[in-house]
Amino acid sequence: MTELSPPSAALASEAIARELEALGEEPLSADELAMLAADALDEEPAVASTARLIELSQPYAAPELTELGAERVWRTIEGRRAPQARALARPAPSRRWVPWVAVSLAIAAALVLVVVIPSDDDDSGERNDPSNEQVAVIGDQARSALRALDDGLSDTARAERLSADYQRRLEEVH
Amino acid sequence: MRHGLIAVLGLGMLACGEPNEAPRERKLDIRLETHAVLPGQPSAAGLAYLDQVLAAHREADAIAEPLARADRLIAALELPIPERDGAAEIAAIGLAARASEALLEAHADARVIALLGPIVPTERSLVIDRASARCLVALGDAAARSGDHVLAMGSYARALDMLTLLLEEEAES
Numbered sequence: 001m002t003e004l005s006p007p008s009a010a011l012a013s014e015a016i017a018r019e020l021e022a023l024g025e026e027p028l029s030a031d032e033l034a035m036l037a038a039d040a041l042d043e044e045p046a047v048a049s050t051a052r053l054i055e056l057s058q059p060y061a062a063p064e065l066t067e068l069g070a071e072r073v074w075r076t077i078e079g080r081r082a083p084q085a086r087a088l089a090r091p092a093p094s095r096r097w098v099p100w101v102a103v104s105l106a107i108a109a110a111l112v113l114v115v116v117i118p119s120d121d122d123d124s125g126e127r128n129d130p131s132n133e134q135v136a137v138i139g140d141q142a143r144s145a146l147r148a149l150d151d152g153l154s155d156t157a158r159a160e161r162l163s164a165d166y167q168r169r170l171e172e173v174h
Numbered sequence: 175m176r177h178g179l180i181a182v183l184g185l186g187m188l189a190c191g192e193p194n195e196a197p198r199e200r201k202l203d204i205r206l207e208t209h210a211v212l213p214g215q216p217s218a219a220g221l222a223y224l225d226q227v228l229a230a231h232r233e234a235d236a237i238a239e240p241l242a243r244a245d246r247l248i249a250a251l252e253l254p255i256p257e258r259d260g261a262a263e264i265a266a267i268g269l270a271a272r273a274s275e276a277l278l279e280a281h282a283d284a285r286v287i288a289l290l291g292p293i294v295p296t297e298r299s300l301v302i303d304r305a306s307a308r309c310l311v312a313l314g315d316a317a318a319r320s321g322d323h324v325l326a327m328g329s330y331a332r333a334l335d336m337l338t339l340l341l342e343e344e345a346e347s
Contacts, residue, residue: 130202130327135318142311142330145337149304149344155272156231159265163224166261170216 012036202324204331207299208306208339211260220259226250227265234272244276248289263301267293271308278312286316287325296328300336302343307336 013036017027028036153161214220230250237243251269256262270293277286290313300306314329 130323132323135323135326135330138327138330138334139311139314139318142307142314142333142337145334146304146307146311149307149337149340151304154235155268156228156235158268159224159228159231162261162265163221163228166216166221166224169213170218170221173216 202328203296204328204335205296206332206335207296208302208336209299211264211301211303212258213261214259216261217256217259220256220262223253223256223259223262224265226253227269230269231272234276240276240279241282244273244280244282244285247273247276260301264303264305267301267303267305267309270294271305271312274309274312274316278315281319283316283319286312287320287322290316294329294332296332302336302339304337304340307333307340310336 013028013033016036020027151158227250230247234243234246237246247269251266251273255266270290274286274290277283277289290309294300294306294309294313310329310333314326314333317323317325317329
């Protein structure tokens with residue numbers, strides 16, 4: 001690629017400066033101006049990708065782009081997107097409690113079985129009341145699981161959301 | 175896990191005694207009938223109900239004394255609930271949960287049992303919502319403090335069953 005002649009580079013930098021100013025962006029830095037003068041910007045990967053994307057979005061304006069060329073550009077873009085997409089696909093931290101709650105519920109369920117099953121086998125037909133300890137343990141389990149499923153909203157905030165959603169649904173119907 | 179729990183708990187399913195019956199004469203009842211909330215057709219009456227519930231919560235926020243706060247919420251519970259309206263059902267059970275927790279805070283355990291007895295009986299299908307589990311835990315807490323271990327154990331077990339359902343919903347979503 002040939003370097004821009006000094007007048008062309010000056011014209012290009014002035015045009016870019018006007019566009020950046022109109023967009024409210026920072027003016028070109030000294031490094032960027034140097035790259036523009038050397039016509040090296042087009043070879044920057046990010047600039048080249050952006051230029052290709054613009055071409056691809058206007059297929060009839062880029063008749064020189066072959067189908068194979070377009071495929072390669074999209075593969076390159078997709079390759080750059082993948083790490084970011086994988087990062088976004090990771091489970092949210094807020095769901096980390098799920099296994100813990102599952103274990104907690106399993107323990108509590110087991111405790112209930114311990115209490116219930118012997119009573120069923122009792123020939124006298126009478127049941128023994130659960131002990132203070134049994135009630136305390138299963139109560140702790142229930143409260144722990146309840147806390148783990150707390151969405152952090154107050155009752156008032158939840159009622160506000162419920163009312164707002166309902167109003168929106170009602171407006172959509174009418 | 176839940177299916178196994180239900181299968182075995184079904185063996186222990188026994189009839190529930192009358193509320194005023196002495197605790198030792200009653201047997202453990204851990205039945206839990208549930209239904210998913212159905213949004214239903216929104217209506218002006220439904221919106222008016224939700225707004226009244228919201229007003230009750232806002233007023234309750236400003237009441238520091240737990241018994242007075244509970245009374246404000248219980249007054250809203252007496253409003254007629256629009257039929258076949260899932261949002262209204264959720265709002266109502268949310269009111270009951272907060273009211274019962276305020277009563278617990280005031281150590282009015284007998285009032286918690288009297289309030290929640292007709293709202294979360296074993297014969298009634300409960301909406302699958304965390305507020306239902308809150309009611310069951312509150313009932314368990316009140317019963318435990320009152321020395322009614324049978325009711326306490328039954329309520330806690332039902333709460334855990336409800337929470338398991340909520341977990342399953344969470345896992346599927």
